[in-house]
Structures are given as structure tokens and as C-alpha cells.
Amino acid sequence: MPELPPASWTRRPSLARLVAALEPERVRYVGGAVRDTLLGQPVSDIDCATIHPPDEVMARCREAGLRVVPTGVEHGTVTVVLPDGPVEVTTLRRDVSTDGRRASVAFSTDWREDAARRDFTINALYVDPQSLAIDDYFGGLADLDQRRVRFIGDAASRIAEDHLRILRYFRFQARFGAEPDAEALAACATLAGTLKGLSRERIGAELLALLALPDPAPTVALMHQTGVLAVVLPEATAAQRALLAELPARERTAGVAPHPLRRLAALLPPVPACAEQVAARLRLSKAQRSRLICAAARRPADAEAPRALAYAEGAECARDRLLLAGADVGPLRDWAVPHFPFTGRVLIERGVPPGPEVARLLREVEQRWIGAGFPPETEAQQLLDAVVAER
Template sequence: MTETLPTALWTQRADLAQLVAAIGIEDIRWVGGAVRDTLLGEEVADIDAATPLLPEEVMNLLKQAGIRVVPTGIDHGTVTAVLDGGPVEITTLRHDVSTDGRRATVKFASDWKDDAARRDFTINALYAHPQSLAIDDYFGGLEDLSARRVRFIGDARERIREDHLRILRYYRFQARFGAELDAEAEKACAELAETLKGLSRERVAGELLALLALPDPYPTLLRMREKAVLPVILPEAGKAEMARLELLIGIEARYGVETDSLRRLAALLPPVPALAESVAARLRLSRAQRDRLTTLAARNASDGDAPRALAYRQGIENARDRLLLTGKDPRDLVQWHVPQFPLKGGEIVARGIGAGPEVAKMMRAVERRWIEEDFPDRARVEVLLEEELAGR
């Protein structure tokens, strides 16, 4: 009996029906994550489609139907239909001609199974007919999905040699979907771990951060470390750092804090700002990400002594993260807004202090006491100022 895709809201979108009508109902199938996640009852984020038609044909048909289309990856057969409900990537069936572990030379195909054979995992090679929702499963993906097993299509080593990033994708998918381990996949990833060194740092960082963003990546990362995969991409993550990550994930769950991949990356690094800066540069993180990672690396055991003072100096987000990373309760910052220091330099000048360094010194003194007293109101600030002036 042919299994069908459960009816989901996205399968009933009018703009998708228009897309199918433009291309032809027998020349398009939904594929990949949308099919997999619908079968699992999870929310669908992106919709991808496959077609035996050449990309130029697809573009012409969509234009004729009044659908905006962008040639986002036309050299590899991918165009994007811009629809009201969200973009849809449409890729021509293809098979790899040659690969070097980083990029592939592809040839367009006409057979759905040929296209499925070049994909990474069986659970990602499920195709659904847009009308009947019947599922084509060429490599046992439905059984693997039911068993919560992430398995490479065909020979795991061959799949990894085609694209080394599949090692990290395997672990990410295992962390998200897997329950039953695939021994062959684990062995292949361990044997070929060193090939990760040939990938662009941006691709590695993207996969690592995506893994860290999952609800509980700790067991998977621990296995990556045991299999000597994690040390290839993040040698700084030793036993102490792994323990800190485990503690952080538990604290996040205890206090209902949303997961954050950069905070968790900080947990996997020793609290040394210069080292954090070096890792951020190596992973080609953005300037904002580098600054944040370096700030989190400056955490210390005293961060929990005055959470609001820390938030005043570092910002709410950084203060919360530093508290979490040091095992402290961040709830004192919930619904608290960083106040503005209610004193201007002109007020000090008006009290007889000449403009210049003395004003700045007086401002700092009053501000320090204001912070120590947990940000009292304006009236108290005036008292603090008078006391500082009297003590000159």
C-alpha cells in the first residue's frame, strides 16, 4: 500500500496550487524537509520541489503564469518561485558527475530515482505527488523515519566523499531526528573526520551553530568528541567545556530560557577573551557574533553577585548569558529594563565644578553609588551628588 502525505495547511495553499498548475501536475513533486517534517507532525519551514524539466523551462512556465521567479542557483538547476505564502525552491532532477568533497559538478536527469540517489539521507529522499500526496520512497526512508534512524543513502563513505559537510549534517540530523544509531554512518564519519578541514569555515560554522541551536545537542556533541570529529572543528572543547555545556542546557531548561547557539558555543570555549576572538575569526563569524562571543568569554564567578549591575554595563542579553554560563539564576532580569543614569554633567557644573575631568570624575562616583544601591530614583541621586560634593 502506498503511503500518502498527511494533509497539512501548506499542502492546501492556493499559491502552491497555482505553481503546480503552471509546471504541470506530473512534472513536479514536493521533496525533502517539507515531506519529512509533515510525516513527523512538525512545523514546516521551507518547501522544496523537484522537476524533470530544465530550469529554463521552469522559468518560462512560471513567467507565463504570472509567477515571479529568480534564478537563485540555475547552474545547479535551482530556481526560486516567489509566492505569497513564501518562496519555493524548484530544482531540476540531477545526478553528480564529479565531486571534490566541497562542490559537485552535476548533470540533469529525467529519472526521479537518479535524483534521490544523490541526496544525503534516506529521510530526505522522500517525494510527494502534489495532488494525490502519494509518497515515492526509493531507499527505505519511511522505515528509517519511523525508526528515528538517520541513514546515508547507499555507501556512507561515498556520500561523505561527495560532500564532506555531510559528516556534520549527519550529526545535526541525528540530534534532531535520531533515536536509533546507525553504526555504519557513525564509523564512516569517524574515519573521514579529517576531511572537514578542507571545507570553508563558513559552512562548518553554519552547521555547528545549527546543531547547537537544537533543544539538546549534548549527547550528540559528546559522541562527536568520542569519535574524534568535534576536535577537528573545535579542538578547544575539552572535558570541562563539555560539562559546562551540559550544565548550561540544564539551566536553560530549568528557567525556561530559549536556546541560543552562540551562548552554547561560548560554553564550549574556555573563558578567555583572546581565545574566543581567535575561534570566532577561524569560524568566520560576523563582527557582531565575534564581539558577543568575546564578551561572554569575559565572564567570571562574580557575575551573579549583582545581576542588574552587570546588565547595566553589558546589556540585558549579555548579562543573562553570562549568568547562565556561570550557573546563576537569570530571573532577576526578566521584565527589567536598563535605566538611564538620571544625572547630566551640566548639573554638576551648575554646582560650581569647572567643566572638564572633574565633572567626569564626579559623574562616575555618583553613578557607581547609584548602581551599588540598585538604581534608586532621581531624588536619591541628588542626595548622592550632594554627598560627593561635600566630600571633595
């Protein structure tokens, strides 16, 4: 029987305490930690499956002195808070009914039955915590070896159970896949319209997770070809998809970390009103919405004065706009946006009467200061003196 290769996370003392509390023969590691270890990738989240019902899981953990939070008891999931990070523990389940958005489940004691309700074969690998032996019910190991993202069983049936699996398929394809699975693509194309029934938050979260990956453009192209992109982001024209294809290389050349909101902005026309509509539709947070709208306000003149742009809009937005425009972000590297050294009181002290004239002159000083390249305060004083003298 195949075994999980050595991995530091499997030797954590706190995880051993959890396994002991649940009984080693009644718990298995499953999901992303197993998959990523087999691929030699970093492991972030650890998930366990167990035959114990949620109430017993919580009782056993508390008896062992482990903190447990009932994060999703109705679906069999609790979160055990360990010193090395939280671990989700889910009772084995089988679907009783599904409507494409939510499922009604019954708890089970059958490992294969639990595996059968999961989405992809590469996510249905179970590992014995003691021997590290792998139970592979649906060919997930072979699919990992071939870098093939494949639904368990009939692809259309899996999607019918949860329509969000369409977007999950493309995200996993972007992260792990090589040649796309023909059955999966056909099912996604046939059922693309079902995504309209999902909450906008779920769609937005999946879309941003996909765009955060190193190079999402080839997968976004697949989404377009299958008609999925037209359902979730109809604003993404051919020109915008081409811009997304260029963006990762620009980010790498500039030494700027990729960001999903910058990639989302690439898929939208440079029209702030459009960005605002998309942000509202995808239920983005206030901060996310502001960043997307600012990136959409890009214009050719941005490249002419990168630091002035960063002063006006913030360094984050300036970098987004410059990268989207294919302009040099070098002037912003290791440069902190300066603080304008004057307030209206300085002008009043120099004899300018309080009122609109103070605000006008202050704006004039600020514009000259920006135009001069943000000189230090000693030089800025000369600009101030000149403006006062000219009034």
C-alpha cells in the same frame, strides 16, 4: 502506496498555482517539508523537484504571474516567491564530478537518479502534489519510523562527495535520531580530517545550527568520540562539554530561550582571547563575535550583582554569563536596563570646572547609583549632591 497525511501547507492556493504552472505530473514535493509532516513537526521551508530545466521553470512561472529568482541556476535551483513564503524549485540532477567541497551536475529526468544523489534516506522522499502518494526509493519511511539517520548507499561515498555531510549527519542525528547508525559513525570517524578542507563559514553555520537544537550535548559527545569535534572545535575540553550538557536544563528552568552562541560559549574556556580566535576562525558576524567574547569574559563575581552586570554589559550578555555560571537570572526577568540620568553638564552647572574632574565625579555618582540599585532620579539627585559636597 503510502501517502502524505493531511497538511495545511499542501492546500495553499499559491502553491497550487506553482504546481499548475510546472504541470502536476512533472513536479514533486521533496525534502524537509515531507519529512517534517510525516513526523508531525511544523513545516517551515517547502522544496520542489521537477524534470523541467531551470530556464523553463522560470519561463513557466513568469507566464503564470509568479515572481521567480535565479538563486542557484548553475545547480538547477530557482526560488519562486509566493505570498505564503518562498519555494525552492530544483531540476532533477545527477553528479558528474565531486571533490568534497563542490559538485558538477547534469540535469536529469529520472526521479530515482535524483534521489540517489541526496544525503540521507529521510530526505529523499518525493510526494505527488495531487495524490500525495510518496515515492520512497531508499527506505526513508522505515528509517523515519525507527528514528534512524542513514546515508543513502555507502556512507563513505556520500561523505566523499561533500565533506560537510559529516556535520549534517550529526545535526540530523541530534534533531531526528535515536540509536546512531553504526556505518554512518564509522564513516564520519574515518573521514573527519576532510573537514579541514571546507570553508570556515560552512562549518560555523552547521555548528551553530546543531547547537540551536533543544539538547545538542549527546550528539556533541558523539562528535568527540568520533574525532570530529577535535577537528572543528578543538577548544571543547571535557569540562566544557560537561557545561554544555548542563546548560539546556538551566535555560528551561530560567525560562530563557536557548541560543547557539550561548551553547558555543559553553564549549569554550572563559577566556575572551580564545573566543575571539574561534569567532574569527568560524567567520562569525561582528554581532556574533561580540556576544561570544562577552560570554567568555564571565567570572564568579557576576552572580553577585546581576543587574549591575546587565547595566555594564547588556541584558543579553548578562543572561548568558549567569546561565553559564549556573546563577540565578531571576533579577533580570521583566527588568529593563535603566538609563543613567545625569550628564557632565549637571556637575558644571553646580560649579565643577569643566575638565577631568567632571568625568571623575560623574563616574563616582554613577557607581553609587549602581550600588544603590538604580534608584529613580529624585533619589539619584541626593547621590549627586553628596558627591559634589564631598569633592
